[in-house]
Amino acid sequence: MDKQQQKSWISSPNWVLAVLAFINLFSYLDRYVVSGVLESLKHSDLGLSDTNLGLLMSGFLVVYTLLAPVFGALGDRRSRPRLIAVGVACWSFATALSGFAVNFLTLFAARAAVGVGEAAYVTIAPSLLSDYFPVRLRGRVMAIFFCAIPVGSALGYVVGGLVDKSYGWRAAFFVAGVPGLVLALLCLFLRDPPRGSQDGDAPEAAAQPIKTSSMSRDTWLTYGRLLRNKPYALTVYGYAAYTFAVGGLAYWMPAFLERVRGIPRSEATVSFGTIVVVTGFVGTFVGGWMGDYFARNSRQAYLWLSAVATLIAAPFVWMALTTTSHSMYQVYMVTAQLCLFLSTGPINAAIVNLVVAGERATAIALSVFAIHLLGDALSPFLVGALSDFFSLAQAVRILPVAVLVGGFVWIWAARAQGAAGADFLKRTSPDSAPA
Numbered sequence: 224m225d226k227q228q229q230k231s232w233i234s235s236p237n238w239v240l241a242v243l244a245f246i247n248l249f250s251y252l253d254r255y256v257v258s259g260v261l262e263s264l265k266h267s268d269l270g271l272s273d274t275n276l277g278l279l280m281s282g283f284l285v286v287y288t289l290l291a292p293v294f295g296a297l298g299d300r301r302s303r304p305r306l307i308a309v310g311v312a313c314w315s316f317a318t319a320l321s322g323f324a325v326n327f328l329t330l331f332a333a334r335a336a337v338g339v340g341e342a343a344y345v346t347i348a349p350s351l352l353s354d355y356f357p358v359r360l361r362g363r364v365m366a367i368f369f370c371a372i373p374v375g376s377a378l379g380y381v382v383g384g385l386v387d388k389s390y391g392w393r394a395a396f397f398v399a400g401v402p403g404l405v406l407a408l409l410c411l412f413l414r415d416p417p418r419g420s421q422d423g424d425a426p427e428a429a430a431q432p433i434k435t436s437s438m439s440r441d442t443w444l445t446y447g448r449l450l451r452n453k454p455y456a457l458t459v460y461g462y463a464a465y466t467f468a469v470g471g472l473a474y475w476m477p478a479f480l481e482r483v484r485g486i487p488r489s490e491a492t493v494s495f496g497t498i499v500v501v502t503g504f505v506g507t508f509v510g511g512w513m514g515d516y517f518a519r520n521s522r523q524a525y526l527w528l529s530a531v532a533t534l535i536a537a538p539f540v541w542m543a544l545t546t547t548s549h550s551m552y553q554v555y556m557v558t559a560q561l562c563l564f565l566s567t568g569p570i571n572a573a574i575v576n577l578v579v580a581g582e583r584a585t586a587i588a589l590s591v592f593a594i595h596l597l598g599d600a601l602s603p604f605l606v607g608a609l610s611d612f613f614s615l616a617q618a619v620r621i622l623p624v625a626v627l628v629g630g631f632v633w634i635w636a637a638r639a640q641g642a643a644g645a646d647f648l649k650r651t652s653p654d655s656a657p658a
Contacts, residue, residue, distance in 0.1 A: 236355040239413055240364060243348050244371045246311055246406050249399075250341050251375030252382060253318045254283070256399040257334065259383020259492045260392035261478040264330075267392065273615065275327050277607025279334045280474050284600035286338030287345075288592055294343040303351045308410035310343025315403025322396035346588075354416040373503025373564075377496035380477055384492025445585045454640040455577040458526065459590045461632030462570055463597035465533060468540070468625035469563060470599020471606050473499070475619060483616045484549065498557055506564025514569035523637040525573035529566040530633035533626055536562035540623040544616075563626070570633075577640065 257264075257279055264271055297306060317336035324330035349368070356364045379399070386395040450456055480491035510532070517524035536559045543555035578586040602622070609618035 239355050240352065240367060242406065242409050242413065243307075243352060244368050246307070246344060246403070246410075247348070247368060248371035248375035248378070249403050249406060250311075250314065250344060251372050252379045253314055253337060253399050253403065254341070255376045255379030255473065256318070256383040256395055257321075257379075258474050258477050259380045260387045260395050261475075262481050262488060263387050263392040265478075269324065269326055269330065271327055271330075273607035273610040273618075274604065275331075275607070276478075277474075277604040277610075279331060280470075280603035281600050282331050282335040283338040283341075284470075284595050286335045287342045288338075288595040288600060290339055290342035291346045291591060292588055294346045297343075297347075303347050303415050304410050304413040305415075306347055307344050307351070307413075308407045310340040310347075311403050311410060312340070312407035313343070314338075314340025315400045315407065317400075318403070319397050319400030321400075322393035351413075351415070369567075370504060370507065373500050373507070376473060376503075377500035380492040380496035380499070384477065384489045384496075388489045446589060449578065449586055449589055452577065454526075454636050454643055455574065455586065457632055457636035457639055458570070458573055458577060459593050460597075461530075461629045461636060462574075462590060463594045464625045464629035464632060465563075465566065465570075466594040466598030467602045468622045468629065471602030471619070471622045471625075472540070474599075474603040475606050475615065479544075479615055479619055483614075484552070486549070494553075495556075498553070498560055502557060502560035503564050506561045507567045510565035511568030511572075513565070514572055518572075522576075523640050525569040525576065526633050526637035526640060529570045529573065530630050530637060532562045532565040533630035533633065536560075537623050537627040537630060540626055541620070544619050544623065573636075 261276055264276060265273070294306065294310070314337045317333050317340060320336070321330055321333040324333060352364055352368060382399055383392075383395045386398050476495045477488075477492045480486045480495060481488050484491075486494065510528070514525045514528050517528060521527070539555045539559035539562065543552050543559055546552050546555060574586060574590055602625070605621070606615075606618045609621070
């Protein structure tokens with residue numbers, strides 16, 4: 224293979240998608256490997272309480288959430304492959320560094336540093352992909368990219384549990400962190416195409432430099448308009464409650480299965496990881512298809528589907544956490560996770576559809592900020608704190624309540640969207656014109 228062919232191969236869109244999808248997989252593996260070793264950490268010489276264990280995920284998510292807008296702005300002005308490479312190297316090094324922790328503070332600092340690296344990657348990678356693929360292919364490209372999330376999460380449980388069983392919890396962090404350093408090097412060879420080069424309709428406008436003098440003022444005005452957009456705001460609030468529940472389940476379930484149900488550690492991580500990866504794939508694709516199908520007849524279909532699926536999930540989450548039968552737990556948890564994953568595509572489609580095209584990027588950024596800060600940045604800590612006061616079996620029971628709240632808020636949002644649409648039609652109807 225000559226140099227020209229090698230350069231063409233490395234710069235091909237499919238190769239870039241493969242690299243970024245694998246990085247996304249490892250980002251979630253690194254994020255959830257700590258869940259696979261929670262019980263070992265609790266009984267280690269670090270002397271950690273459940274509150275400490277919950278803060279490990281909360282600290283990561285707070286840093287990740289606060290820095291995501293910063294790296295998003297840098298991604299509009301600097302080389303995206305280089306920023307991604309720095310981010311991947313940062314979180315991989317921080318994950319490996321977690322294995323050298325000598326107390327809670329050093330472990331907390333390492334996990335928080337993982338958030339710095341992931342903030343750089345998650346905010347920039349979708350933008351880079353959009354400039355490698357035309358508009359007509361972006362849906363399936365993003366589906367491939369985001370399907371790495373359940374796979375990576377499941378691998379985090381499995382890798383953490385199995386390596387911990389054979390070599391200890393410190394080795395689990397080493398194994399999870401090292402591969403990312405190789406992927407960081409691969410990013411340095413990716414091409415950074417012109418921004419908007421695949422949009423077709425107005426690439427020149429997309430590539431125009433941002434006017435920094437007015438950007439800050441315009442951004443704050445946009446935030447104000449979004450917060451006054453009742454359907455959008457309610458959708459985000461419901462999403463925060465949903466994320467609170469899903470994040471708490473994802474973090475604490477392996478420990479719950481071992482501590483409360485008496486399942487061996489490696490079996491608990493593999494069992495829950497298998498449920499996540501299967502239901503994640505099936506639920507995400509089925510939910511996206513159903514949302515598009517019902518949206519042909521109703522503008523509120525995405526919200527109604529998300530609301531109904533979430534309300535159905537709530538009692539199954541409760542039963543999964545309270546049943547004493549392991550076989551029934553599996554039935555309840557699979558059903559609950561399928562219903563929860565059904566909302567992944569529709570609720571994000573609803574957020575995009577509830578705002579004007581020129582404000583969509585800001586709307587997504589604001590929703591990401593809100594759902595993590597009010598959602599899964601809080602739930603791991605709160606469940607851990609309640610576990611210290613009561614027990615883990617009782618603490619996790621706040622999670623199905625959050626699922627229920629999310630479903631009801633989305634019903635409110637769907638009705639608000641319908642009312643807003645009816646009001647718009649009334650104001651624009653010829654019959655409403657002044658005489």
